[in-house]
Amino acid sequence: MPIETARPETLALHGGSWRADPTTGAVAVPIYQTTSYQFQDTGHAERLFALEELGHIYTRVSNPTQEALETRLAALEGGAAALAVSSGQAASAYALLNLARTGDNVVSSTDLYGGTWALFAATLKRFGVEVRFVDPADPENFRRATDERTRAYYAETLPNPKLELFPIQEVADIGRPLGIPLIVDNTAAPLTVRPFEHGAAVVVYSATKYIGGHGTSIGGVIIDGGNFPWEEHPERQPLLHEPDPSYHGAVWVEAVKPLGPIAYAIRARVTLLRDLGAAVAPFNAFQFIQGLETLPLRIRQHNENAIKVAEFLKAHPKVARVIFPGFATGEAKRRADTYLRGGYGALVGFELKAGKEAGRNFINALKLLYHVANIGDARSLAIHPATTTHSQLTGEEQLATGVTPGYVRLSVGIEHPDDIITDLAQALEASDVELLAAAE
Numbered sequence: 001m002p003i004e005t006a007r008p009e010t011l012a013l014h015g016g017s018w019r020a021d022p023t024t025g026a027v028a029v030p031i032y033q034t035t036s037y038q039f040q041d042t043g044h045a046e047r048l049f050a051l052e053e054l055g056h057i058y059t060r061v062s063n064p065t066q067e068a069l070e071t072r073l074a075a076l077e078g079g080a081a082a083l084a085v086s087s088g089q090a091a092s093a094y095a096l097l098n099l100a101r102t103g104d105n106v107v108s109s110t111d112l113y114g115g116t117w118a119l120f121a122a123t124l125k126r127f128g129v130e131v132r133f134v135d136p137a138d139p140e141n142f143r144r145a146t147d148e149r150t151r152a153y154y155a156e157t158l159p160n161p162k163l164e165l166f167p168i169q170e171v172a173d174i175g176r177p178l179g180i181p182l183i184v185d186n187t188a189a190p191l192t193v194r195p196f197e198h199g200a201a202v203v204v205y206s207a208t209k210y211i212g213g214h215g216t217s218i219g220g221v222i223i224d225g226g227n228f229p230w231e232e233h234p235e236r237q238p239l240l241h242e243p244d245p246s247y248h249g250a251v252w253v254e255a256v257k258p259l260g261p262i263a264y265a266i267r268a269r270v271t272l273l274r275d276l277g278a279a280v281a282p283f284n285a286f287q288f289i290q291g292l293e294t295l296p297l298r299i300r301q302h303n304e305n306a307i308k309v310a311e312f313l314k315a316h317p318k319v320a321r322v323i324f325p326g327f328a329t330g331e332a333k334r335r336a337d338t339y340l341r342g343g344y345g346a347l348v349g350f351e352l353k354a355g356k357e358a359g360r361n362f363i364n365a366l367k368l369l370y371h372v373a374n375i376g377d378a379r380s381l382a383i384h385p386a387t388t389t390h391s392q393l394t395g396e397e398q399l400a401t402g403v404t405p406g407y408v409r410l411s412v413g414i415e416h417p418d419d420i421i422t423d424l425a426q427a428l429e430a431s432d433v434e435l436l437a438a439a440e
Contacts, residue, residue: 008076008191009296016071031286032064050248051255051270061274065282069289073211073221076292077203078196080226081265083273084219084285088187088206090278091220092116093124095183095204098268099151099239102128106152107145109136109166110400111159114390116185117397120154133400137331139170151237152181157195158188158345160375161385161409162402163323165193165335172199179233188347188375191299193339201228202264209376210346213291213298217284224265231263240264246271298378301414303343308417309410309424310348318358318428323349323402347375348410349402356405358431359384363408365430368415368423380413380420 006014020027037056039045047053056062070082085091096106108120110133120131131154134141142153153175155166172182181201186193190210195203205211207219231253234241240263243249247270252263259266273279310324325336326344336344352358363371369380373388383389390403398404412420 004075011072011076012295013293015075016068016073018068018072029065029068029286029289031282032059033282034063035059051250051259051266054259059282060277060279061269063280063282063285065285065289066280069280069285069292070221072289072292073205074223076191077223078194078225079203079223080260081262082221082223083265083269084207084221084280084288085273086220086278086280086284087218088185088204088208088220089115089119091204091206091222092185093119094268094272094276094278095202095222096120096124096129096131096152096154097127098264098272099181099237100129101239104128104149104151105130105132105147106154107132107134107142107150108153109155109159110134111136111162111164111166111402112156113160113185113187114385114393114403116156117390118392121397135400136166136171139167139174142171143174146175146178146180148235150178150180151239152183154183154185156185156188157193157339158186158325158347159402160188160347161323161349161390161407163325163345163347163349164328164332164402165325165339167335168193168195168198168200168339172201176201176228179229179236181228189340189345191296192303192341192343192345194341196225196227198339201225206376207288207291208374210299210302211291211295211376212288213295213376213378214287215372215374215377215379217281217287219280219284219288222265222268224262226261228264240267244271246275298414299346300342302346302412305414305417305420306344306346306348306412309412309420310344312421312424313348313350316425316428318352318354318431320351320353320406323351323407346412348412350408350410351404351406352408352428352431354432356386359406359408360387362427362431365427366423367426368419369410369427375409375411377411378414380415380423381411383409385409 048055074082132145183202184195184200185204187206203223205221240252252267256266313319314322328336369382385403
């Protein structure tokens with residue numbers, strides 16, 4: 001059976017270029033803890049530097065452990081090539097800077113993780129790249145915010161913490177005739193959402209989350225779908241069409257044609273990663289491979305547990321409302337049913353009737369769930385976004401991303417669901433402001 005046609009559960013273990021170590025026969029991918037690589041001869045070195053042949057030169061740019069991770073993730077996602085970097089934030093930044101320069105703009109969904117909003121609104125602005133935020137409830141908002149200097153559209157598939165599915169196909173269809181690719185952060189929904197099947201051109205992950213799954217390593221990934229007609233839009237995508245002075249005047253859509261439809265991925269590696277240096281550590285790449293091999297099993301359990309947790313919270317008298325794709329209505333429900341497969345994701349948000357202080361009391365009373373700034377661990381996690389992950393945003397910006405003062409976000413793990421619910425139940429009882437005041 002051709003591996004490339006295998007199902008996700010198989011690709012997570014066998015996808016990509018790795019089969020076994022050619023020297024020792026080792027099946028597990030080794031940690032290639034090296035900075036540099038012996039060239040066969042001067043001709044070999046020259047071909048590598050000229051991109052006439054792909055291979056490893058220096059671990060800041062590529063590494064065999066990293067390559068095994070990249071090719072497996074590209075196979076699993078249905079893309080043409082991938083680039084692993086040091087964090088999800090680096091992946092988001094590189095994904096845009098690979099297309100946009102001073103004076104250019106990107107149109108982004110408002111429904112974003114707080115760190116991404118800060119990156120786009122403040123840091124990229126200092127680079128001279130404007131990010132225009134629009135409400136994805138109406139996909140046409142992306143078209144309205146577009147002008148001749150718009151280089152990309154950006155969104156999160158299952159935005160954290162708003163948890164309303166992004167209209168991937170609708171926005172991709174707006175951008176593609178204009179030469180504008182849709183870049184999608186799929187961190188919160190690996191395997192559950194398949195962005196390339198709906199027209200996305202590039203997929204971004206924080207591998208720190210579900211891909212790793214163990215809360216031990218930081219990393220990010222950019223996956224090039226190989227499905228966007230960059231060569232047809234020289235005016236819209238100048239960084240891929242103009243001679244690149246940092247790389248012998250290479251015109252990327254032409255220079256890498258013999259290697260396949262991976263001009264976007266190659267440019268990100270040999271210019272941005274080479275020059276800015278957010279390289280993934282070989283050990284972290286190894287850790288992500290370990291997580292990837294069990295990802296299909298974990299995602300299944302995450303999704304099953306999240307449904308049970310959401311149903312418990314929805315029926316609880318102290319809970320005002322539950323934010324969960326499975327409870328969506330109207331257009332949000334249609335999008336959830338269109339894009340999600342095998343579950344509704346593992347993130348659950350809710351608000352307590354007693355308000356912000358009750359939410360803080362709830363988190364402080366948790367015993368099983370961890371109070372950490374992360375999602376996607378095998379263990380269950382909880383946080384209050386308004387005072388943590390989204391605290392750098394203004395009140396208005398917080399509301400735009402779906403964060404209200406009393407919002408609590410859960411990342412539901414793979415523990416037994418009854419144990420998760422038992423901890424939530426006792427914490428909800430302890431959240432009562434009046435009871436706590438009386439006890440004091």
